[in-house]
Amino acid sequence: MMKDFRKFKDIGINFSEPEVLPCLYKEDYWLEKIRTIREVFGFKSRVNIKAVDSVEELSDCLGVKAPSWVIGAYCGNYIFMLKYELWQSRNLGTFAQVMTHEFTHIAINSKLKQRCPVWLNEGLALYFAEQYKTIRLKRENISKEDIYEIDYLDNCLYDISAKAVEKLADTYGITAIVKSLGISTDFAEDKILGVENMKRILSEMKNSSTQ
Numbered sequence: 001m002m003k004d005f006r007k008f009k010d011i012g013i014n015f016s017e018p019e020v021l022p023c024l025y026k027e028d029y030w031l032e033k034i035r036t037i038r039e040v041f042g043f044k045s046r047v048n049i050k051a052v053d054s055v056e057e058l059s060d061c062l063g064v065k066a067p068s069w070v071i072g073a074y075c076g077n078y079i080f081m082l083k084y085e086l087w088q089s090r091n092l093g094t095f096a097q098v099m100t101h102e103f104t105h106i107a108i109n110s111k112l113k114q115r116c117p118v119w120l121n122e123g124l125a126l127y128f129a130e131q132y133k134t135i136r137l138k139r140e141n142i143s144k145e146d147i148y149e150i151d152y153l154d155n156c157l158y159d160i161s162a163k164a165v166e167k168l169a170d171t172y173g174i175t176a177i178v179k180s181l182g183i184s185t186d187f188a189e190d191k192i193l194g195v196e197n198m199k200r201i202l203s204e205m206k207n208s209s210t211q
């Protein structure tokens with residue numbers, strides 16, 4: 001027990017509810033991943049995890065109404081997680097994996113000079129939490145030419161963003177992508193992440209995806 005507390009302390013994570021710790025005891029892989037994200041983003045601040053009993057409670061914490069499907073969210077240096085037993089059977093990954101997704105959002109935020117495009121914010125979180133690995137994108141799901149036009153109302157936002165960032169990481173390396181997060185003052189004009197290059201990448205994705 002003491003050893004486990006030390007482990008979380010070492011990666012800069014605090015828990016308000018110690019009862020959520022057992023679902024992280026066997027998740028050394030993800031704890032190591034959090035260490036990696038800290039290194040890649042140069043992110044050192046402590047992050048607090050608060051476990052909540054319902055989406056309503058989560059909405060209260062955020063100060064905005066969260067959609068009913070939400071299981072985790074972040075605000076400042078806080079991650080709010082719906083207790084694992086409430087969504088464990090929904091096949092959405094482990095508590096640690098979703099926590100890693102939210103942690104990535106906080107690390108992204110710490111680097112930004114301007115607002116992060118939705119696709120890049122979600123794509124990077126899905127990349128570091130390795131949720132992109134289980135996504136199979138169909139050609140007909142890539143309905144827009146410009147990834148900057150896709151928002152949370154689009155059902156395919158997560159799938160397209162995940163695959164786009166996976167492709168960027170394969171082509172340029174994830175470190176280069178994260179680096180440009182911190183220096184870019186206008187994402188749409190960026191050489192790698194900008195509208196023009198992303199249109200090219202999206203059309204490549206479309207050509208190589210299944211029908």
Ligand SMILES: [Zn+2]
Pocket residue numbers: 101105121122125
């Ligand atoms: Zn997210």
